Amino acid sequence: MAMALNKKVPMPSLDPEVRVKNFSEVSLGYDESQARAEAERCLACKKKPCVANCPVGIEIPAFIAHLKKGDYEAAYQEIVKHGSLPAVCGRVCPQESQCEAVCLRGRKGEAVAIGRLERFVADWKLAKIDLPQGDWEPSQGPGAPGQLASLAQEKIKVAVVGSGPAGLSCAATLADRGFAVTIFEALHIPGGVLVYGIPEFRLPKKIVQKEIMGLRQKGVEIRTNVVVGKTLTVDELFERDGFKAVFIGSGAGLPMFMNIPGENLNGVFSANEFLTRINLMKAYLEGAWTPIFRGQKFVVVGGGNVAMDAARCARRLGAEVSIVYRRSAQELPARAEEVEHAHEEGVIFKFLSSPIEINGFQNPDQPRDPKNGWVISVTCAQMELGQPDASGRPRPVIKPGGEFILPTDSVIMALGTSPNPLIAASTQGLDTQKWGGLMADQNGLTSRNKVWAGGDAVTGAATVIMAMGAGKKAALDIAKTLAPN
Ligand SMILES: Cc1cc2nc3c(=O)[nH]c(=O)nc-3n(C[C@H](O)[C@H](O)[C@H](O)COP(=O)(O)OP(=O)(O)OC[C@H]3O[C@@H](n4cnc5c(N)ncnc54)[C@H](O)[C@@H]3O)c2cc1C
Numbered sequence: 001m002a003m004a005l006n007k008k009v010p011m012p013s014l015d016p017e018v019r020v021k022n023f024s025e026v027s028l029g030y031d032e033s034q035a036r037a038e039a040e041r042c043l044a045c046k047k048k049p050c051v052a053n054c055p056v057g058i059e060i061p062a063f064i065a066h067l068k069k070g071d072y073e074a075a076y077q078e079i080v081k082h083g084s085l086p087a088v089c090g091r092v093c094p095q096e097s098q099c100e101a102v103c104l105r106g107r108k109g110e111a112v113a114i115g116r117l118e119r120f121v122a123d124w125k126l127a128k129i130d131l132p133q134g135d136w137e138p139s140q141g142p143g144a145p146g147q148l149a150s151l152a153q154e155k156i157k158v159a160v161v162g163s164g165p166a167g168l169s170c171a172a173t174l175a176d177r178g179f180a181v182t183i184f185e186a187l188h189i190p191g192g193v194l195v196y197g198i199p200e201f202r203l204p205k206k207i208v209q210k211e212i213m214g215l216r217q218k219g220v221e222i223r224t225n226v227v228v229g230k231t232l233t234v235d236e237l238f239e240r241d242g243f244k245a246v247f248i249g250s251g252a253g254l255p256m257f258m259n260i261p262g263e264n265l266n267g268v269f270s271a272n273e274f275l276t277r278i279n280l281m282k283a284y285l286e287g288a289w290t291p292i293f294r295g296q297k298f299v300v301v302g303g304g305n306v307a308m309d310a311a312r313c314a315r316r317l318g319a320e321v322s323i324v325y326r327r328s329a330q331e332l333p334a335r336a337e338e339v340e341h342a343h344e345e346g347v348i349f350k351f352l353s354s355p356i357e358i359n360g361f362q363n364p365d366q367p368r369d370p371k372n373g374w375v376i377s378v379t380c381a382q383m384e385l386g387q388p389d390a391s392g393r394p395r396p397v398i399k400p401g402g403e404f405i406l407p408t409d410s411v412i413m414a415l416g417t418s419p420n421p422l423i424a425a426s427t428q429g430l431d432t433q434k435w436g437g438l439m440a441d442q443n444g445l446t447s448r449n450k451v452w453a454g455g456d457a458v459t460g461a462a463t464v465i466m467a468m469g470a471g472k473k474a475a476l477d478i479a480k481t482l483a484p485n
Pocket of ligand 1: 092093094161162163164165166167184185186187190191192193194197198199226227228229249250251252253275305306309335420422423454455456457461462463464465467
C-alpha cells in the first residue's frame with residue numbers, strides 16, 4: 001500500500017451523520033493491510049522512548065516487529081507480558097500524551113499509531129475467542145464464610161476491592177504469579193468505569209467482557225454486589241476469609257458539583273448518573289426500558305473525556321448539545337480524538353464560559369422550592385485567561401459584563417470526581433489525603449499493614465493506563481512481600 005510516511009494510516013470510522021443516531025462503535029479499527037502498513041512506519045529505534053513512556057512498560061517496538069512479519073500471536077503475547085487489557089488500552093489510552101508523544105517518527109510528522117496497532121492485535125486475538133455466554137455472569141454476593149472458590153486452593157489468597165482497570169490489572173498480575181485472587185465488586189457487573197462510564201460507541205461492552213473472561217480463565221474469582229465497607233469490611237476479609245493481603249482499587253466515583261444557585265433543579269445531573277443510566281442500565285439499547293431524561297437541549301459543563309462522553313450520548317438521544325468550558329480549546333483536557341469526534345457529531349463548544357446560575361421554571365401551584373422547578377436556562381459568565389495556576393494552565397477569570405443566557409432543558413455536570421470515603425471510614429488505620437484519596441507509597445502500600453491501594457482511589461480521577469500501572473506495581477509488591485522467594 002502506497003502511503004505518506006509522515007502521516008498515520010487513517011482510522012476508518014462511521015459516518016458522523018449515521019453514528020449520531022446510534023451507539024455503534026465509531027472507530028472501526030485497521031484491517032490487516034492497514035495495520036501492516038502502519039507498522040512499517042515504526043523506525044525500531046534503539047532508545048525506545050515509547051516504552052519508557054508507557055505506564056505498564058509494554059515493549060512497543062518488539063510487538064510492532066512481530067506485527068510487521070504478520071505474526072499476530074507473537075505480537076499479542078508480547079503485549080500481554082506487560083499489560084492485561086490491550087483491546088481496552090488500544091481504544092481509550094491517551095497515547096498522544098504517552099507513548100506516541102515521544103515517538104521518533106513524530107518529530108517530522110505524525111507519530112506511529114501505537115494505540116491503533118495495539119487494538120488491531122488485541123482484536124485479532126479476541127475474534128478467535130468465542131466465550132460461552134453464561135460464563136460472563138460472575139458470582140453474586142460475598143459468599144458464605146470459608147466458601148469462596150479461591151479459598152479452596154492451596155495458594156496464597158489475595159482480595160482485590162473493585163473491578164476497574166486498577167483491580168483487574170492487579171488481579172491478573174497476581175494470578176500470573178500463582179496467587180489465588182478474589183475480586184469484590186460493588187456493582188452487578190465487573191469493569192468499573194470501563195462498563196459504567198465509557199460509552200458503547202467508544203468501548204463496546206463485549207470487548208470488556210472478553211477481556212474480563214480472559215482474567216477469569218486465569219482462575220480469578222469475581223464476586224459482584226459486594227460493597228466493601230458495608231457488606232464486608234476490610235478487617236473481615238482478613239479475619240473471616242483468611243486473605244493475606246488486600247488491594248483497594250475502588251476508584252473515584254463521587255461526582256463534584258459547582259455549588260451554584262439552581263443546581264438542585266430537576267434536569268440537573270452528574271455525568272456519572274447520566275452515563276450510568278446509559279451504560280450500565282442499558283439506555284443505549286434500542287427499546288430499553290431504562291428511564292432517561294430526553295430533553296431537546298442539553299448543556300454539559302466541563303472539558304474532559306467525561307464531558308465529551310456525556311455530550312455525545314446526549315446527541316445520540318436526539319438533543320442539541322452545548323459544552324460549556326471555562327478555558328479555551330487549547331486547554332481542553334479530553335483526548336484530541338474525542339474532541340474531534342464531538343465536533344463532527346455536531347456538539348457545540350462554548351469556550352471561555354462558566355455557569356454562574358441555573359434558572360428554573362417554577363410550578364405556580366407549588367410553593368417556591370428549587371426542588372420543584374425544572375431547568376429552563378443557564379446563566380454563564382464570559383471568562384478570560386489569567387496567570388497560570390497550580391496545574392500550570394492559565395487560570396480562567398470572570399470578564400466583567402460578559403454574561404449570557406443559554407436556554408436548555410438539562411444540565412450535566414462533568415467537573416471531576418473524588419474517591420468515595422466509605423472504605424477509609426470503615427477500615428482502621430487507613431490514612432487519607434486531605435482531598436479524600438487513600439494515602440499510599442510508590443508501591444501502593446497504605447498506612448495499614450498488608451493493605452495496598454492504587455488507581456483513582458489514590459490519585460483521584462486519572463486514566464485507565466495509570467490505574468493499570470498502579471495495580472500492576474502493587475501486585476508485584478504484594479507478591480514480593482507475601483512470597484519473597
Ligand atoms: C466517562 C469517563 C470516560 C473516561 N474516559 C477515559 C479515556 O478515554 N481514557 C482513559 O485513559 N481514561 C478515561 N477515564 C478515566 C478512567 O476510566 C479511570 O481513570 C479508570 O477507570 C480508573 O480505574 P480504577 O480501577 O482506579 O477505578 P474504576 O474504574 O472507577 O473502578 C473502581 C471499581 O470499584 C468499585 N467499587 C467502589 N467502591 C467499592 C466498594 N466499597 N466495594 C467494592 N467495590 C467498589 C466500583 O464500583 C468500580 O467498579 C474516563 C472516566 C470516565 C468516568
